[in-house]
Amino acid sequence: MVERTRLVAYCNTLLESHAFQDYCPNGLQVEGASQVQRLVTGVTASQALVDAAVKAGAQMLLVHHGYFWKGEPAVITGIKQRRLKTLLGNDMNLLAYHLPLDVHAELGNNIQLAKLFGWTVLGGLEPDNPRSVGLYGELPEAIGGTTLAGQLAVALQREPLHIAGNDRPIKRIAWCTGAAQDYIERAIALGVDAYITGEVSEPTVHAARENGIHFFAAGHHATERYGVKALGEHLAAQFGIEHQFIDIDNPV
Incomplete structure (x- = not known):
């Protein structure tokens, strides 16, 4: 008690x-x-x-x-x-x-998602913000977009929407749980291979395709x-x- x-x-x-x-x-x-x-x-x-x-x-x-x-x-x-x-x-x-639960360095949604998949964290999606809402890092090994989509589906128990902006393997990624589809521009600026979040908007698809980046909407609740x-x-x-x-x- x-x-x-x-x-x-x-x-x-x-x-x-x-x-x-x-x-x-x-x-x-x-x-x-x-x-x-x-x-x-x-x-x-x-x-x-x-x-x-x-x-x-x-x-x-x-x-x-x-x-x-x-x-x-x-x-x-x-x-x-x-x-x-x-x-x-x-x-x-x-x-x-x-927001406090999104960004916490040990218990937050973003770091917990990284722990679930074994992703290495390299920094914040907002480099100048010490309480960056999103993160970026690397996968344990380079894999194809379809393989990453399958990993997300199994672990999160939900089929993600995958927009394949290119056919290159994925190693460097950025992610932000929940409804952070607009942060794809920050991910693009970091030069990552893929961006993962919970939801998607109509412009997100074009941003992914025209910038040659993989995009995954894996579920607001699920992430x-x-x-x-x-x-x-x-x-x-x-x-x-x-x-x-x-x-x-x-x-x-």
Whole structure:
């Protein structure tokens, strides 16, 4: 058992949440029980995940995609009302970290994706930013685009969209989990063979083809399972609490 305030303060410090100007509030978004024994983690605080956390008997739900995004309606109606009603009715805390969980050097989504595949990290996709959202590096060995697409499909359990900008083998890559298709221009500037992210936009295809770079859209949800899971495991070990990662699948 750990006090909510102690756990939240630890996460805020660990992830340096104060250092980010984000699209949503990072940290405690909904206050619940003052003591936490069971923690559930997941990618997005959808109704399905909230319900699963209630069923699991959690006092805290920790996610990458929480609530209160910039530009969304401020009124508490519809799905927002139902989600908050479930959380508040079950005295459950909601803790969310967006950009801080993308970039963390040990537990972040991007470094965890690299660990999953055994990629070597050489630096940030934004070379002048010490908290670069994306990374670049190298594969263990040079492989074809079809082979890399197959590796992504097996590990992430989702067939990626592959745009083959050329037929050369891939060794040097850049990646950024989630919806970072616009960062392909940064990848091109670094001279990598391939760029991997979660989603794709119509202009991304032309950018890949006309710049001769492989592009992979491997799934927003699929590429961002690993940071929040790693954070949950870390907190369980740090505070001696129970942890369960619950994956509510999303094809996007």
